[in-house]
Amino acid sequence: MLLRFRMDQGEHSRTGLCSCLESADLLPFRPEGYGEFESGPLYFTERRGLANWLLLATISGCGMLRYGGCEAALAAGRVAVIDCAQYQYYATSGTEPWRFFWMHFTGTAAESFVRMINGDTLRVADWEPSRTAELFDQLDDMARTPGRQTDLLLSLWIHQLLCELVQSVACGTVQQHQEAMKEAAAFLREHLGEPVHIAELARRAGMSEFHFQRVFRHILGQSPYEYLTRLRVDRARLLLLTSEKSVAEIASLVGYADVRSLIRHFKSREGCTPSALRKKKRRGSGTPVTKRGLLQNENAKAICTTNSKQAMKIGPREKRFCFSRGPILCILFCKAILKQPLFPVPYSALKVLNASIALCVFARLSSSVAALL
Numbered sequence: 158m159l160l161r162f163r164m165d166q167g168e169h170s171r172t173g174l175c176s177c178l179e180s181a182d183l184l185p186f187r188p189e190g191y192g193e194f195e196s197g198p199l200y201f202t203e204r205r206g207l208a209n210w211l212l213l214a215t216i217s218g219c220g221m222l223r224y225g226g227c228e229a230a231l232a233a234g235r236v237a238v239i240d241c242a243q244y245q246y247y248a249t250s251g252t253e254p255w256r257f258f259w260m261h262f263t264g265t266a267a268e269s270f271v272r273m274i275n276g277d278t279l280r281v282a283d284w285e286p287s288r289t290a291e292l293f294d295q296l297d298d299m300a301r302t303p304g305r306q307t308d309l310l311l312s313l314w315i316h317q318l319l320c321e322l323v324q325s326v327a328c329g330t331v332q333q334h335q336e337a338m339k340e341a342a343a344f345l346r347e348h349l350g351e352p353v354h355i356a357e358l359a360r361r362a363g364m365s366e367f368h369f370q371r372v373f374r375h376i377l378g379q380s381p382y383e384y385l386t387r388l389r390v391d392r393a394r395l396l397l398l399t400s401e402k403s404v405a406e407i408a409s410l411v412g413y414a415d416v417r418s419l420i421r422h423f424k425s426r427e428g429c430t431p432s433a434l435r436k437k438k439r440r441g442s443g444t445p446v447t448k449r450g451l452l453q454n455e456n457a458k459a460i461c462t463t464n465s466k467q468a469m470k471i472g473p474r475e476k477r478f479c480f481s482r483g484p485i486l487c488i489l490f491c492k493a494i495l496k497q498p499l500f501p502v503p504y505s506a507l508k509v510l511n512a513s514i515a516l517c518v519f520a521r522l523s524s525s526v527a528a529l530l
Contacts, residue, residue, distance in 0.1 A: 161203040170194045173297050184308060185266035186315035188300070193293040195256040196220075201248035207241035209261045210271055212318075214289040218255035222247045227279040227363045231257070233286040236322060237279065238271050258292045262315055270319045274326055278368045282325040292318075337362040338376045341369075345385050349392060350412045355381055385412075390426045393419060397435050404431045 172192035189209055193216070213222065213231060220231040223246040224239045230250060231237060239245050241261070249255040274280060299310050341358050358381060359369035373381050389411040396407045408419035423431050 160207075161201075163199055163201050171293070173293075173300055184264055184312040186262055186264035186312045186319075187308070188296065188311055188315065189261045189263060191258070191260040191293065191296050191300075193256070193258050195254050196249045197254060198249050198252050200255070201246065203246045204241065205244040207261075209241050209263045210238060210267050211241050211245075212236065212238050212258075212260045212262070213247065214258040214284070214292055216256045216258060216286060216290045218253045218257075219250040220247055220255045220257060221250040222279070225275070225279050226360070226365050228360060229279055229281050229363050231255075231281070234284045234289060236282045236284055236289065236325075238274050238319070238322065239279070240268075240271060258289055260292075260296065260315075264312065264315070266316075270316075270323070274319065274322050276368065278365045279363060280326045281363075282322045284321075284325065334372050335376060337364070338373055341373065341381070342377065342384065345381070345388060349385075349388055350410050352412070353385060386422050387426070389413065389419075390423055393423060393431065394427065394434065397431055398438055407431070 170193065172190070172194075213220070214236040215231045215233050217233050219233070222229050222231055222237055222239075223244075224237075225243065229235075229237065231247070274282075296311070296314065299307060299314060341362055344358065344361065345353060355366050355370065359366045362369055362372075364372065370380060373384070377384060379387075392411045393407050396402060396410065397404075400407075402410070404419065405416050408416045411419070413419045413422075420430055423429075423434075427434065429437075
C-alpha cells in the first residue's frame with residue numbers, strides 16, 4: 158500500500174463518516190466516508206492499494222488527476238470516479254484553492270459501475286458546478302440517522318448518482334473523442350519532423366495507449382502510425398517537386414532516421430522511388446510515350462497507332478502528323494499493280510477497284526485523324 162499526501166487545508170473543509178450496519182455489505186453500494194475539502198496550492202495525495210472506490214467532484218477552482226496512465230484536469234463541475242486499489246495522484250492545479258466533494262464507497266455493484274463509467278481508461282463527466290455543490294448536504298442529511306432504512310436510501314442515492322455519471326459520460330464521449338483526435342492530428346502535422354510516441358499522444362488525450370489507438374482508427378479510419386506515414390510521404394513528395402534538397406535531407410526533414418525508411422514508405426504509397434519521381438519532374442510537363450503509343454499532355458490527349466520512333470506532339474495551336482511506312486508502301490504497291498496488271502482487266506473494273514482501294518485507305522487514315530482532333 159502506498160500513501161503520501163500533503164495537507165494544505167482551507168477554511169471551508171468538512172467531513173462525514175457513515176456508520177452502516179453489517180447487512181449493508183450485501184447492498185449494491187455502501188458509503189464509507191465523504192467530505193467537502195478546500196485545498197491550498199501545495200495540496201496533493203498519492204495513493205495505491207486501498208480497497209474501495211473514490212468519487213471526486215470539483216465545486217470551484219481546479220485540480221489535476223493522474224490515474225490509469227492518464228492525466229485529466231478537474232475544473233469546476235467535473236466529476237471522476239477511480240479505483241483506489243490502482244495508483245492515483247491528485248493535487249491542486251494553479252494558485253487558486255481547489256474545493257471538491259469526495260466520497261469513498263464499496264458495494265457489490267461498485268466495480269461494474271465504475272467500469273461502465275471509465276471503460277478501459279479514465280473518463281470525466283461534466284456537470285453544473287451547482288450540482289456538485291449540493292452533494293455533501295444531500296448525503297450528510299441522509300447519513301445522520303443510522304439504520305437499515307438509511308442504508309437502503311444511501312445505496313439508492315449512490316446508484317442514482319452513478320447512473321447520472323454513466324449517462325453524462327456516454328453523451329459527451331463522442332464529442333470529446335472527436336476533439337481529442339482533432340488535436341492529436343494537428344499535433345502530428347505540427348511535429349512531423351520530430352520523433353512521435355503513441356504514449357505521448359495518448360497522455361495528451363487523457364487515454365491509455367490501447368484506447369487511444371482504437372479511437373483514432375475509429376474516427377480517422379487509420380491507425381496513428383498509418384496517418385503519420387501518409388503525412389510524411391505527402392510532405393516528402395511536395396519537397397521533391399518544389400525544392401532541390403537531396404533525398405537524404407528530405408528524409409530528415411519529414412522525420413525519418415534514414416533514407417531507406419523514406420524510400421520504402423514512399424514506394425509503397427506512390428509506386429516509385431523519390432529519385433524516380435524527381436526525374437519525371439525534370440523531364441518536363443509532358444509524359445513519355447508508352448509502348449502502345451499513349452500520349453498525355455495538359456492541353457490534349459491522343460492515341461497514335463504507330464510504331465515510329467517519332468513522337469507526336471499536340472499543342473494548343475498546332476497538330477503534326479507522322480505516319481509509319483506501312484500504309485504508304487501499301488498504297489504504292491497497289492498503285493503499281495493496278496497500273497501494270499499481270500492479267501487483262503477491263504477499264505471499268507479497274508476504275509472501280511482503284512476507287513475502292515482509295516476509299517479503304519482514306520477510311521483508315523480518317524479514323525486516325527478523327528481520334529486526334
